[in-house]
Amino acid sequence: MMQVSTSDSNSIDDLIKEIEKGELAVVISKDIRKFRKPVTVIAGLHDRKDAKEITKQLKIKLGTGGTFKDGQIILQGDHREAAKSLLVSLGFKEEAIEVY
DSSP states (O other), X not given: OXXXXXXXXXXXXXXXXXXXXXXXXXXXXXXXXXXXXXXXXXXXXTTOTTHHHHHHHHHHHHTOOEEEETTEEEEESOOHHHHHHHHXXXXXXXXXXXXX
C-alpha cells in the first residue's frame, strides 16, 4: 500500500467532500415536451436506491402523472416549488436542491 502524507490526505478528503456535494445536488427544472406541455424534471437522484419510491410519493402528493427514467424523475405539469418542499419533507437538505 502506498503511504499518503498528511497534506495529500487532506486534499483527497476535500476532493471527496466536493464530489459528494456534487452528487447530492438535486436540480429541479421545467421543460416543455410534446404538444407544448410543461413537465417538471428532477435530476440528481440517479444513485439513490429509493428513487422509484420517491417518484411514487411525489406523484401521489402532487396528484399528477410521472415516471422515473434515465436517472430523472419526470412529472407532468410545472410543480417545481411543490416538488422542492416535498423533497425537503422527505429528508433532503434544502441547500442541496436547486430550482430553475
